[in-house]
Amino acid sequence: LAGPVRHEPVEGAVGYRVETPDGVVAISGDTLVCDEVAELSRGADVVVYEATRFEQVLNFPPELHFIVDYHADTKLIGEQMEALGIPTVMLTHLIPPPSTAEEKQGFEDDVREGRYTGRVIVCDDLDGVTLDGAALTGVLG
């Protein structure tokens, strides 16, 4: 399924929800944390969520602050995912891109500050999770 998301000024941006016999996966695309993503994610087993550390970006030069206008803040992701009871979140499209374990931990810490208690995967390319009958049976890091 597709649903509109909020990536203005980009028009017509969508996220997706993939339903299989094993479970439900939501994919944010690029978006703010918004009710539209909540709609796509409701009851999902895994949400692949784009993530931006707003606090970090606001330390960038002013010319780059526009990024916070249309990407998903890590803390707000945590709040939304906890409210929806999502068990696993895979973070991707990471701004700023983490290159050390410590920088990755920063993403997770932010999501935890949003009070999220599920599993957080700060993804590298080709990270995988496997769903089997709505249970997560494998995480391939």
Added chain:
Amino acid sequence: MTTTVTVTGTGTPMATADRAGAGALVRYGDTHLQFDAGRATVTRLMAAGSSPADLTALFLTHYHSDHLVGLQDVVLTHWTMDVYDEFAPFELYAPNGHTMEFCERMLDIWHDDLAVRSLHNLREPKPKMNLSGFDAPTSPTEVWSNGDVRVLANAVRHEPIEDAVGYRIETPDGVVAISGDTIVCDEMAALAEGADVVVYEALRMDVIAARPPDKRYIMGYHADTRLIGKQVAELDVPMVMLTHMIPAPSTDAEKQLYIDEVREGGYEGEIIVCDDLDSVVLDNGSVKAVDQR
């Protein structure tokens, strides 16, 4: 100073997990010259310690998609990363004809992306780019130079592709020839004469000859491993880097077959059956180091 040759992509149109699309990077100090831009070229450039912003110029050999499909990525990334509008214009060189026509049109489909990003970055929705076309020459001819580095092009033989070229890069450290896609031909010999390293596309004819007749056409326009060996032996080229290998070798044994066939052609110099990012460092006319991943 030294000159470093890095193969950014060793793949072909037939995708594999570990091989990016065609490309080679030649670095001499701050001069970074990229040749072709196949799939994942930007990612490989970053891994090599270069970047689209660091490229002094990019040169294309011909208009097959496996050599071009990463080009828009290079140009768009150069524009996107130029937050302060301070990069020099992107310098792109291509043989006139279909390759040049591709370059002229390639940003058209990105119009909406450029326009919407311009709302934020407040820059012209048009990457700064200087596009320089040249007629495919019939003998090695200079198409670019700066200080003591120059790039020559020569038509190679990749028919039915028209106006395919190979390149010859001359720095104070030595001479590098890059075949592009071609059969082994006199035009390639002219580019490779006196070279210290030749980056040569390679095809194992035996494998292709075993295919059904209507699937053998690539034999007619790629470089046979044995003929490569014969040619670079005659030219006394000390080192050959094989790339764009058909079929793509995935084991040491399969790589060894490439070496064996080049040796059958009579070649006794050094052969590198390249993986992505394999590099050779030239220092004052001799190979100083080989960095194989």
